[in-house]
Amino acid sequence: xxxxxxxxxxxxxxxxxxxxxxxxxxxxxxxxxxxxxxxxxxxxxxxxxxxxxxxxxxxxxxxxxxxxxxxxxxxxxxxxxxxxxxxxxxxxxxxxxxxxxxxxx
Amino acid sequence: xxxxxxxxxxxxxxxxxxxxxxxxxxxxxxxxxxxxxxxxxxxxxxxxxxxxxxxxxxxxxxxxxxxxxxxxxxxxxxxxxxxxxxxxxxxxxxxxxxxxxxxxxxxxxxxxxxxxxxxxxxxxxxxxxxxxxxxxxxxxxxxxxxxxxxxxxxxxxxxxxxxxxxxxxxxxxxxxxxxxxxxxxxxxxxxxxxxxxxxxxxxxxxxxxxxxxxxxxxxxxxxxxxxxxxxxxxxxxxxxxxxxxxxxxxxxxxxxxxxxxxxxxxxxxxxxxxxxxxxxxxxxxxxxxxxxxxxxxxxxxxxxxxxxxxxxxxxxxxxxxxxxxxxxxxxxxxxxxxxxxxxxxxxxxxxxxxxxxxxxxxxxxxxxxxxxxxxxxxxxxxxxxxxxxxxxxxxxxxxxxxxxxxxxxxxxxxxxxxxxxxxxxxxxxxxxxxxxxxxxxxxxxxxxxxxxxxxxxxxxxxxxxxxxxxxxxxxxxxxxxxxxxxxxxxxxxxxxxxxxxxxxxxxxxxxxxxxxxxxxxxxxxxxxxxxxxxxxxxxxxxxxxxxxxxxxxxxxxxxxxxxxxxxxxxxxxxxxxxxxxxxxxxxxxxxxxxxxxxxxxxxxxxxxxxxxxxxxxxxxxxxxxxxxxxxxxxxxxxxxxxxxxxxxxxxxxxxxxxxxxxxxxxxxxxxxxxxxxxxx
Numbered sequence: 001x002x003x004x005x006x007x008x009x010x011x012x013x014x015x016x017x018x019x020x021x022x023x024x025x026x027x028x029x030x031x032x033x034x035x036x037x038x039x040x041x042x043x044x045x046x047x048x049x050x051x052x053x054x055x056x057x058x059x060x061x062x063x064x065x066x067x068x069x070x071x072x073x074x075x076x077x078x079x080x081x082x083x084x085x086x087x088x089x090x091x092x093x094x095x096x097x098x099x100x101x102x103x104x105x
Numbered sequence: 106x107x108x109x110x111x112x113x114x115x116x117x118x119x120x121x122x123x124x125x126x127x128x129x130x131x132x133x134x135x136x137x138x139x140x141x142x143x144x145x146x147x148x149x150x151x152x153x154x155x156x157x158x159x160x161x162x163x164x165x166x167x168x169x170x171x172x173x174x175x176x177x178x179x180x181x182x183x184x185x186x187x188x189x190x191x192x193x194x195x196x197x198x199x200x201x202x203x204x205x206x207x208x209x210x211x212x213x214x215x216x217x218x219x220x221x222x223x224x225x226x227x228x229x230x231x232x233x234x235x236x237x238x239x240x241x242x243x244x245x246x247x248x249x250x251x252x253x254x255x256x257x258x259x260x261x262x263x264x265x266x267x268x269x270x271x272x273x274x275x276x277x278x279x280x281x282x283x284x285x286x287x288x289x290x291x292x293x294x295x296x297x298x299x300x301x302x303x304x305x306x307x308x309x310x311x312x313x314x315x316x317x318x319x320x321x322x323x324x325x326x327x328x329x330x331x332x333x334x335x336x337x338x339x340x341x342x343x344x345x346x347x348x349x350x351x352x353x354x355x356x357x358x359x360x361x362x363x364x365x366x367x368x369x370x371x372x373x374x375x376x377x378x379x380x381x382x383x384x385x386x387x388x389x390x391x392x393x394x395x396x397x398x399x400x401x402x403x404x405x406x407x408x409x410x411x412x413x414x415x416x417x418x419x420x421x422x423x424x425x426x427x428x429x430x431x432x433x434x435x436x437x438x439x440x441x442x443x444x445x446x447x448x449x450x451x452x453x454x455x456x457x458x459x460x461x462x463x464x465x466x467x468x469x470x471x472x473x474x475x476x477x478x479x480x481x482x483x484x485x486x487x488x489x490x491x492x493x494x495x496x497x498x499x500x501x502x503x504x505x506x507x508x509x510x511x512x513x514x515x516x517x518x519x520x521x522x523x524x525x526x527x528x529x530x531x532x533x534x535x536x537x538x539x540x541x542x543x544x545x546x547x548x549x550x551x552x553x554x555x556x557x558x559x560x561x562x563x564x565x566x567x568x569x570x571x572x573x574x575x576x577x578x579x580x581x582x583x584x585x586x587x588x589x590x591x592x593x594x595x596x597x598x599x600x601x602x603x604x605x606x607x608x609x610x611x612x613x614x615x616x617x618x619x620x621x622x623x624x625x626x627x628x629x630x631x632x633x634x635x636x637x638x639x640x641x642x643x644x645x646x647x648x649x650x651x652x653x654x655x656x657x658x659x660x661x662x663x664x665x666x667x668x669x670x671x672x673x674x675x676x677x678x679x680x681x682x683x684x685x686x687x688x689x690x691x692x693x694x695x696x697x698x699x700x701x702x703x704x705x706x707x708x709x710x711x712x713x714x715x716x717x718x719x720x721x722x723x724x725x726x727x728x729x730x731x732x733x734x735x736x737x738x739x740x741x742x743x744x745x746x747x748x749x750x751x752x753x754x755x756x757x758x759x760x761x762x763x764x765x766x767x768x769x770x771x772x773x774x775x776x777x778x779x780x781x782x783x784x785x
């Protein structure tokens with residue numbers, strides 16, 4: 001969380017990080033969730049889907065299992081993995097060029 | 106299993122930006138962010154889709170803005186001299202020829218040079234007027250050097266390779282800089298780049314620059330050549346505007362003008378001074394739609410060339426050229442593993458010259474292309490591309506008598522020219538990547554090859570003419586590359602081996618053996634003159650350390666054999682003598698260090714001997730060889746940042762020797778340049 005500091009500037013908007021316990025995610029309003037490796041699960045996935053939010057994690061198996069949308073592997077070579085079924089479930093559409101730069105399943 | 110801190114912000118930016126319905130889409134994501142994410146340069150030029158350089162199905166070297174700045178170079182060819190496999194012939198301060206993997210010559214017609222996808226070579230001879238390229242070094246984000254034939258991926262003239270110059274995007278990159286330089290050879294030059302932006306909606310970048318100098322002394326040139334050379338005077342202006350029309354929809358318009366005068370070595374081995382006025386205007390639109398990334402662009406390049414040379418005095422020696430190009434592409438991802446690009450291109454080129462053409466020669470080309478990228482598995486990708494160009498030739502004017510050709514012969518000439526590229530990229534491990542490529546590239550005869558018309562008696566007792574019967578030249582290439590990341594050294598290793606065969610080499614008419622034409626007059630006619638084969642290898646390592654050091658070492662070897670009808674019987678008429686007209690071996694090394702406010706770089710380049718040609722003093726239709734012995738050049742640059750926005754530098758080119766025979770042109774002289782750069 002410290003890496004994001006006071007916020008992440010994306011386009012004209014500043015995304016402000018907030019640390020949230022996975023158990024209370026269902027009652028939290030958010031548009032982007034960065035899920036810790038051990039926190040991915042069905043409850044989190046349902047909360048993310050319900051808010052049409054983007055789920056990002058370093059846990060690639062969770063993305064493969066359909067629990068999160070995007071996995072980013074940044075150890076050594078950087079690779080991004082996208083589960084399009086999860087994206088579709090959450091109503092998220094990715095730009096075509098982005099889909100061409102990632103590993104999609 | 107944590108996100109690396111250096112990746113987190115850019116990775117999230119990438120991920121978030123691409124799903125925000127009101128924000129820009131990934132196709133407009135700037136190169137800088139993508140480089141931060143993937144820790145390597147990114148390209149969109151090879152297949153149209155954004156790719157990290159290591160995954161592109163071509164042998165691509167990317168020269169970054171940092172590389173350009175640290176080189177201390179003042180011209181693009183001087184920047185390119187440090188790329189393994191690139192051959193540079195320096196005929197003057199402004200005049201240089203650039204070849205890839207051998208096959209270099211004066212007026213080299215085998216290279217496709219682009220600025221943001223717009224061609225900047227001339228259809229006149231297929232050659233590049235490097236000083237007229239309207240781009241300042243400070244506004245270049247990266248130069249992509251693609252080695253090998255790539256006609257199906259890049260289009261016309263990608264015979265030996267492609268130089269793709271990518272400038273900063275004014276929508277994302279705010280470049281405001283002024284540079285002034287002066288030094289030996291009475292060199293004075295400068296450039297200014299300014300960017301204006303309306304946040305995330307529009308951007309406009311304007312650049313202007315130029316230089317003048319006293320060219321290298323003519324000590325080893327003939328009196329005729331010395332008299333024909335004038336000192337370089339170069340100027341260029343460019344404007345580049347981008348507009349975010351709607352989410353996922355971007356429009357652009359750019360235009361340029363350049364005015365240059367410089368001495369140039371010709372294919373005849375003699376010097377002339379060219380005054381060139383070039384301009385361009387382009388507009389285009391790209392949109393992310395449910396049926397893919399649609400893009401359409403249209404542009405016009407214009408060029409007025411005036412040749413000053415004693416060899417053509419008495420002939421109206423001006424050439425006007427225009428080319429109109431319309432391109433449309435759809436880049437579509439099908440499912441998770443397939444990307445397809447369907448492309449269409451229309452080209453209309455025309456060249457008018459009463460002295461050299463006798464009227465107007467031109468062609469229109471309809472081209473269709475198809476690219477298919479198949480991600481077979483997460484670590485294996487196969488790319489196949491095919492392109493077919495349908496060329497329709499046309500001529501109007503007065504053909505030189507004695508060739509037997511009629512205007513109807515020209516206007517009934519149609520050529521269908523297929524080409525293909527195929528590349529398999531295998532990421533064996535996260536550190537090891539192998540590329541295997543096969544390709545057929547095509548060199549279409551230039552307008553000059555088709556249409557030159559010089560009547561009997563104009564320059565000698567011979568008719569010199571182009572031919573509508575000349576065939577396109579083809580080059581078949583097979584190549585294996587291996588990239589190895591060396592994370593412990595923050596370095597990367599690349600090894601490449603290749604073999605290629607060129608068929609139906611095209612020779613301009615002055616170089617072919619004379620024949621007796623149908624009316625009994627001696628005739629020099631553009632012809633296909635034979636074949637040539639080449640094989641070679643390259644190895645290079647490039648890296649840096651956290652302590653501020655950077656280094657690169659590379660070696661390139663190419664061996665070429667020719668089988669042509671040229672230069673028989675002891676008479677040398679043609680510079681097409683590829684077996685000996687490029688150095689077989691080139692070694693490059695560089696080391697640099699950045700600490701606090703200092704930036705220090707030392708670069709060396711050694712090449713083996715080769716043979717250049719110059720015009721015979723006894724017979725203007727003959728050439729005589731000039732043996733260029735192996736040589737080493739050392740360049741250095743030191744820069745000191747006085748403030749965050751103000752830098753002073755000194756660059757020394759070829760500081761190890763004061764004068765050096767590098768070509769059949771003048772001895773290349775040591776240069777020292779002082780400069781100041783202010784950023785805003």
